[in-house]
Amino acid sequence: MSLRMLVHSPSLKQNFTLTQDFKASGSSYHTIELKQEEACEATRSVYFAVKSTNLIREICMFISMSITNPLKKLLPCVILDLDGTLLNTDGIVSDVLRVYLNKYGKQWDGKAAYRIVGKTPSEAAAVIVEDFGLPLSTDEFVSEITPMFSAQWCKIKALPGANRLINHFRDHGVQMALASNSPRTNVDTKISYQPGWKESFSVIIGGDEVTAGKPSPEIFLEAAKSMNCDPSSCLVIEDSLPGVTAGKGADMKVVAVPSLPKQSHLYTSADEVINSLLDLRPEMWGLPPFEDWIEGTLPIEPWYIGGPVVKGFGRGSKVLGIPTANISTEGYSTLLQEHPSGVYFGWAGLSMKGVYKMVMSIGWNPYFDNAEKTIEPWLLNEFDEDFYGEELRLAIVGYIRPEANFSSLEDLIKKIHEDRKMAEKALELPLYSNYRNDSYLKISLPGDAKHNSLFSFPFLSSLSVR
Numbered sequence: 529m530s531l532r533m534l535v536h537s538p539s540l541k542q543n544f545t546l547t548q549d550f551k552a553s554g555s556s557y558h559t560i561e562l563k564q565e566e567a568c569e570a571t572r573s574v575y576f577a578v579k580s581t582n583l584i585r586e587i588c589m590f591i592s593m594s595i596t597n598p599l600k601k602l603l604p605c606v607i608l609d610l611d612g613t614l615l616n617t618d619g620i621v622s623d624v625l626r627v628y629l630n631k632y633g634k635q636w637d638g639k640a641a642y643r644i645v646g647k648t649p650s651e652a653a654a655v656i657v658e659d660f661g662l663p664l665s666t667d668e669f670v671s672e673i674t675p676m677f678s679a680q681w682c683k684i685k686a687l688p689g690a691n692r693l694i695n696h697f698r699d700h701g702v703q704m705a706l707a708s709n710s711p712r713t714n715v716d717t718k719i720s721y722q723p724g725w726k727e728s729f730s731v732i733i734g735g736d737e738v739t740a741g742k743p744s745p746e747i748f749l750e751a752a753k754s755m756n757c758d759p760s761s762c763l764v765i766e767d768s769l770p771g772v773t774a775g776k777g778a779d780m781k782v783v784a785v786p787s788l789p790k791q792s793h794l795y796t797s798a799d800e801v802i803n804s805l806l807d808l809r810p811e812m813w814g815l816p817p818f819e820d821w822i823e824g825t826l827p828i829e830p831w832y833i834g835g836p837v838v839k840g841f842g843r844g845s846k847v848l849g850i851p852t853a854n855i856s857t858e859g860y861s862t863l864l865q866e867h868p869s870g871v872y873f874g875w876a877g878l879s880m881k882g883v884y885k886m887v888m889s890i891g892w893n894p895y896f897d898n899a900e901k902t903i904e905p906w907l908l909n910e911f912d913e914d915f916y917g918e919e920l921r922l923a924i925v926g927y928i929r930p931e932a933n934f935s936s937l938e939d940l941i942k943k944i945h946e947d948r949k950m951a952e953k954a955l956e957l958p959l960y961s962n963y964r965n966d967s968y969l970k971i972s973l974p975g976d977a978k979h980n981s982l983f984s985f986p987f988l989s990s991l992s993v994r
């Protein structure tokens with residue numbers, strides 16, 4: 529599709545006519561790459577995201593703004609939070625607090641996590657000491673807990689999509705800053721375990737390097753200043769509410785990626801709320817689009833999960849006409865915590881039967897608002913009968929979209945059938961089809977010696993994650 533635009537540049541006192549082709553990218557957005565040869569001495573690129581239907585007015589406004597300052601750097605700068613945004617810190621925080629509170633005869637139930645996310649260490653400590661009625665001062669608590677946290681930093685994993693995002697922006701010359709409420713030395717230590725991160729940021733600021741941490745905008749304003757970037761040209765990516773408040777207070781664009789579930793309705797001041805870094809569309813913010821989406825699907829680092837098929841909510845076939853073979857999530861809480869909710873696809877190996885294409889959701893099924901995070905794999909094959917109790921192995925190789933709510937059951941069903949089509953087609957691509965032969969899926973197929981041993985010792989089936 530071609531788009532003709534009349535663009536006015538107040539600074540150059542001229543009108544320009546630009547013709548651009550739409551380039552399909554992702555599922556529901558089109559990307560336009562605009563080369564501004566007419567307006568600038570050097571060729572520069574600006575990226576736009578438009579929903580296929582509208583927004584031509586918005587495109588013209590955006591171009592007009594860019595050409596107003598033709599000599600100014602056009603690509604926005606990106607400011608990233610660390611804990612909960614790039615690093616999966618939440619699991620470590622819970623693990624440490626569980627052990628620590630046990631010493632005082634208290635139980636960590638995860639609820640306090642909602643009150644400490646995004647806070648500075650001493651603010652978070654005050655919340656814990658008060659909530660659990662601990663018999664010590666905030667400072668004493670901090671000095672006891674700090675070494676326990678530090679011992680875990682080497683184990684913190686990058687969140688899904690974090691390395692992809694950092695590499696993408698670095699390779700496209702987008703300036704990035706890291707702005708964290710954690711003290712600077714903690715930030716430095718934490719990122720030292722993540723290859724390539726330190727060199728990717730042109731600015732790193734810790735909470736102790738400013739007079740007030742988030743929600744004060746100071747840390748973001750400081751980061752923008754150090755990058756020589758106007759605050760209005762900065763995109764902040766943040767998981768916490770204090771961080772979003774700080775970003776908006778700094779007059780920046782803010783994309784929120786809440787790290788705790790079922791919180792997105794609280795992030796009303798953010799410019800956009802996404803479910804995970806996999807859902808970021810840089811072109812919506814004038815940044816170069818990701819180029820790794822293939823036919824509406826995103827290849828991911830494959831992950832594996834398996835176990836005996838158990839009873840689910842009892843509504844897959846009955847309510848939706850879409851059976852989903854649930855596997856027991858017992859023992860997989862870490863694996864489930866590590867993977868963002870969403871719609872994924874891959875291959876499913878079923879003992880005694882074979883290997884099939886599979887599309888699944890992982891999460892809380894917003895339409896039904898489940899209390900528990902579950903995996904709902906739909907095997908793309910007609911079976912004559914149920915297979916409860918059989919060993920099911922999944923290789924999850926690609927991502928399609930975040931879980932969504934729908935205004936009717938019909939809409940949910942329609943969308944799941946679209947997911948099915950997309951997965952069925954994508955799994956034919958060599959990139960994904962090769963995993964069909966993964967030995968993990970075949971370990972328990974008939975005639976396989978390992979199959980027999982697995983089923984002679986049923987307890988082994990609970991060890992099937994790798």
Ligand code: ADP
Pocket residue numbers: 837838839840841842843844845846850851852853854905906907908909910911913914915916
């Ligand atoms: P539940 O709520 O117990 O998971 P569902 O209505 O979702 O029940 O149906 C899932 C069950 O249906 C699976 O456990 C499996 O035994 C059976 N089944 C039959 N065909 C399929 C299929 N194509 N994909 C997944 N499960 C299937």
Ligand code: RBF
Pocket residue numbers: 840841842843844848850852871887888889892893894895896897904905906930931932933940944947948
């Ligand atoms: N449930 C939702 O509430 N929102 C979704 O976006 C959603 N997407 C799904 C996509 C696929 C491919 C599958 C298999 C299921 C999806 N579900 C979703 C889950 C569905 O609600 C669930 O399978 C039933 O509730 C049965 O437990």
Ligand code: MG
Pocket residue numbers: 840841842843844851852853854904
């Ligand atoms: Mg089910």
